[in-house]
Amino acid sequence: MYIHQHTCISAQQTFGEIELNTVKESVNNKLLAVEPKYEGIPPGILRRMGKAVRLGVGAALPVIKNNNNIDGIIIGTANGGMEDCIKFLNQIIDYEEGMLTPGNFVQSTPNAIAAQAGLMAANKSYNITHVHRGLAFENSLLDAMMLLKENQEAKYLVGGVDEISTYNYNIDYLEGWYKKTATVNTALYTGDSTGSLAGEGAAMFLVSNNSSNAVAYIQAVHSIHTTDTTQLSSALQHFLQKNNIETEDIDILISGENGDNRLLKYYKAIENIVHAPAARYKHMTGEFPTSTAIAVWLACNADKLPAHMFKSGDNEAAPENILIYNNYKGMQHGFILINK
């Protein structure tokens, strides 16, 4: 599956003018997206959009605009419009199920992002939303890869989006997934504590079987659920074997390491197998379930990965094979193999 266009809205300068060398700092343990002006979205519609819809549609619009007749829209999002969802919930409780306005309810369904993109593109083709938490984006990629086997000539919009809402921050914080003490992103990997920083963002891709002028090639995607590092290691070895890749063929490991000392063992297990320079990205994006969409966007820009990303080694000239490994909450693991 070839990537032809890639857009990204994140906590860093990744949309429009791209600047990856300077790291924008987190505020209050959150890395909020740097939102563009969304010039393609009519103001009346923009006002009604929740943040996840805004980020997703905002990142999708440049791709939609440049490509008429996309054959489908595939979005991965764990939570969709969580802010709207809880706003509606709060109304229910606070007003004791009184007269409510349905706006937040309609915006709260996770498929609102793909639906709104379809609406704005007047696109009546395949439209789907994968919500499998930390593997929502990996499943979206797999969907697109299957579709391109089924429809050789087609092209699809595939992407991942999630937002920080006050409420999912609170829920995940109570569950222990965010840092309990003030931590800046530039020091994300140096402490020895649980939790990470909250993040949000969206990355969108136009994919097809057409190799000419492609930015990158997604060779394979694999996901597993386990808490066992031995199982994880053998899954990676099996994955590489199946795709005829020797560990030494991998030029960069893009690692989802997130500063949570409980998850470090999984990243170490992968680094024990893949000795390529390891580039980390969560100090730029923060942690969120579909952050690997941004990792794929970074892989598309592999030539320009800044030094601050590298945990070991540095950026080789013209990297060819890139492995993305990410772990979400200890349980969900995804591998994405990309060739430049």
Added chain:
Amino acid sequence: MSRIVVTGIGIISAIGNNAEENRSALINGISGISNLEFCETKYAGLRPCGEIKKTTQQLKDILNAHEAGVTRSSLLGLHAFMEACADSNLTPKQIAATDTALIGGSTVGGMCVTDELYHDANSDEEGSEYLASYDCASVNLYLQQRYGMAGIINTINTACSSSANAIIYGARLLKNGLAKRVIAGGTDSLAKFTINGFNALHILSPEKCAPFDKDRKGLNLGEGAAFLILEKEEDAIGKKVYAVLSGYGNSNDAYHPSSLSDAGDGPYLSMQSALQTAGLSASDISYINAHGTATENNDAVESTAMLRLFTSPPPFTSTKGNTGHTLGAAGAIESVFSIFNLYYQEIYPALNFNNPIEATGLQPVLKYQSHPIRHVMSNSFGFGGNCSSLLFSKIS
């Protein structure tokens, strides 16, 4: 290419706790719509629903599911999952195998524990046991952990067509050689959240819903779960085979966030593309299990789309009059009903229908009948214009 067949079914809804009870209720025209007894909401006496008359605690006891943080949606899912796996004689080893996939659709997920969610989202006190249970993925992650599943696991949310899309995704995994067997379906439970949401949209009926009736007053929400076991025909030799999943379509209406276009482009296109993938024409369809929510908008638009595609539509009904609208589970529940139509060669009566919609004049089947059936279309349309249609065919 090898056909995709259904080798196991599991279902729980307001009209029965298993496949046999559900079929019997359909034959006898029994409605599961009643006043709410267990789902706590101010609308309990005002908006009848398709409630499963078991408390969450009873479900936990029946299923021996006493892990912390398990929600009603997960319990209903587990109930149907266990029945489907047993029906297809899947061993624990097969369920856990790397070539067994689990694909589930849900829209409510763990949000059924509304009051706990309110607390955990807003309070800085200690969290409840449900912190990891609110999202839609929580259901399938629970099943994955309970059975140690090592294959592909995915959760889909396209609102009311979620589990139809889960079944489509499952079939495509088989066709692409990414799984040898797929457990696909969906689950949703009644929640204060959805009851208030649909009520705010003024589409909840104060009476038992009347799909395709001229004077319909909206939908009844329901709850339930269903799973199908899908395999390639060549892998199912010697097994009981219920039906062939012969076609499917997914299209977007691209019109409005919460209502369908007058012309019904999304429904028309999803039904048309289901016919295309099956290599069938409209006249081949013996029966349609319509989406038929009994809202003003859906039934009018679905009728229009049926008339566009079929000119003279085949016999049809909506089983929402029996179960209520089970949202993310509806596609899977109605797939099981469509499979009954094929396997037992019968059509069940539509409930609460009196007069056809004037503009379209379509009348659903009103009496139980034994009927030769070769191909059944099952429709699921959701918010966001997410329209999906499934086609099931007789095995021989």
